[in-house]
Amino acid sequence: MNKVLLVTGASRGIGAATALLAARQGWAVAVNYAANALAADAVVRAIRADGGNAITVQADVADEAQVLHMFETIDATLGRLTGLVNNAGVVDVTARLDQMSVARWRRMFDINVIGSLLCAREAVRRMSTRHGGAGGAIVNLSSAASRLGAPGQYLDYAAAKGAIDSFTIGLAKEVAAEGIRVNAVRPGLIETDIHASGGLPDRVRDLQHLVPMQRGGTADEVAQAIVWLLSDAASYTTMSLLDVSGGR
Numbered sequence: 001m002n003k004v005l006l007v008t009g010a011s012r013g014i015g016a017a018t019a020l021l022a023a024r025q026g027w028a029v030a031v032n033y034a035a036n037a038l039a040a041d042a043v044v045r046a047i048r049a050d051g052g053n054a055i056t057v058q059a060d061v062a063d064e065a066q067v068l069h070m071f072e073t074i075d076a077t078l079g080r081l082t083g084l085v086n087n088a089g090v091v092d093v094t095a096r097l098d099q100m101s102v103a104r105w106r107r108m109f110d111i112n113v114i115g116s117l118l119c120a121r122e123a124v125r126r127m128s129t130r131h132g133g134a135g136g137a138i139v140n141l142s143s144a145a146s147r148l149g150a151p152g153q154y155l156d157y158a159a160a161k162g163a164i165d166s167f168t169i170g171l172a173k174e175v176a177a178e179g180i181r182v183n184a185v186r187p188g189l190i191e192t193d194i195h196a197s198g199g200l201p202d203r204v205r206d207l208q209h210l211v212p213m214q215r216g217g218t219a220d221e222v223a224q225a226i227v228w229l230l231s232d233a234a235s236y237t238t239m240s241l242l243d244v245s246g247g248r
Contacts, residue, residue: 004078005230006070008032008061008119009088011039013192014141017223018085019043023052025227028078030057032070032088053078061088061115071122082136083230084123086116086164089141094153105156112160113167116140120171120182128178135179137230140168144188144245161186165241172239181238183229188245189216212247 005022009015011033019029020043029047031054033040040056047054055077059070074081089112092104120138127136145154146161164184172182189204189211204216225244228234 002079003027003083004030004074004081005083005085006030006032006057006074006081006119006123007085007087008059008115009034010043010085011036014187014190014219014222014226015085015087016043017219018087018226019054020046020050021220021223021227022083022085022230023047023054024050025231027083027230028053030055030070030074030078032057032059032061034058034060034088060111061119062110064118067115067118067122071126075126080133081123081126082134084119084136084138085226085230086119086138086140088115089160091154091157096152097155100156108156108160109163112157113163116164117167120167124171124175124178124180127180128175130178133179136181137234138171138180138182139226139229140164140182140184141226142168142184142186142241144186144243144248146186148248168241169239176238181229181234183234183238183240183242185222185225185229186241186243186245187217187222188243188248190219190222191216192219210248211245215246217244217246 005027007015007019010019010031019031023029031040031043044054057070059066127133142164143161145158146165150158168184222244
C-alpha cells in the first residue's frame with residue numbers, strides 16, 4: 001500500500017519536522033501551508049534532496065472550499081490518502097478571558113477545531129473501508145494546555161485543544177472497525193515559532209523551570225511521537241492522548 005500523508009501547517013515547527021521525518025520513513029508527503037509558500041517549498045526541497053517524495057498544497061484549513069481543493073490535488077498528484085496529521089493551529093496574545101473578543105475566539109476555533117474536523121472528514125472519506133479505502137491513521141495535535149487550562153495566558157486555546165481531545169476519542173471509536181486509527185499528541189513547552197506569534201518569543205525559556213525535565217522540547221521530539229503513531233508499529237494503538245511534555 002502506498003503511504004500518502006498530509007501534514008497541515010507543515011511549513012514550520014512541529015509540522016515541518018513531522019513532514020521531514022515521515023518522508024524519511026517512506027511516506028509521500030503533502031506539505032500544507034496557509035500563506036508562507038517559501039517556507040513550504042523549502043521543506044519540500046529538503047525532502048526531495050533526501051530522496052523523498054513531496055508536494056506543497058496551499059489551503060486555509062478553516063475554509064471548506066480550500067480544504068476540498070487541497071484533498072483533490074493530493075488525490076490527483078500523490079494518490080489516495082492513508083495518513084493525516086492535523087497540525088495547523090494558532091495561538092493569540094496573552095490575555096485573560098475578560099479581555100478577549102468574540103473575533104479572537106472564532107479564529108481560534110475555526111482554525112484549531114473546525115479545521116481539524118474538516119480535514120479529518122475528508123481523510124475518513126478516503127481511508128475508511130466503508131468508503132472503499134484501505135485504512136489509515138490520523139494524528140491530531142492537541143496540547144498539554146488542554147489539561148493545564150492556560151489561565152491568564154490563552155485559555156481559549158486550551159479550550160480548543162480540549163475539544164481536540166474529545167474529538168480524538170470519539171472519532172477513534174467511530175472508525176476503529178473501518179481500518180482507521182485516531183490518536184492525539186499533546187506537546188508541552190516546545191521550541192517553535194508559535195510562541196513569537198503569540199507575543200512571547202521567550203516563553204519556553206521563561207517557563208522551563210516548571211517542567212520536571214527542566215527544559216523545553218524540540219519539534220523533532222514531538223515529530224518522533226507523531227510518526228510512530230502513524231506507523232504500523234502502533235497498529236494496536238488508537239484513542240490515545242500521548243503527552244510529550246517533559247513530565248509537565
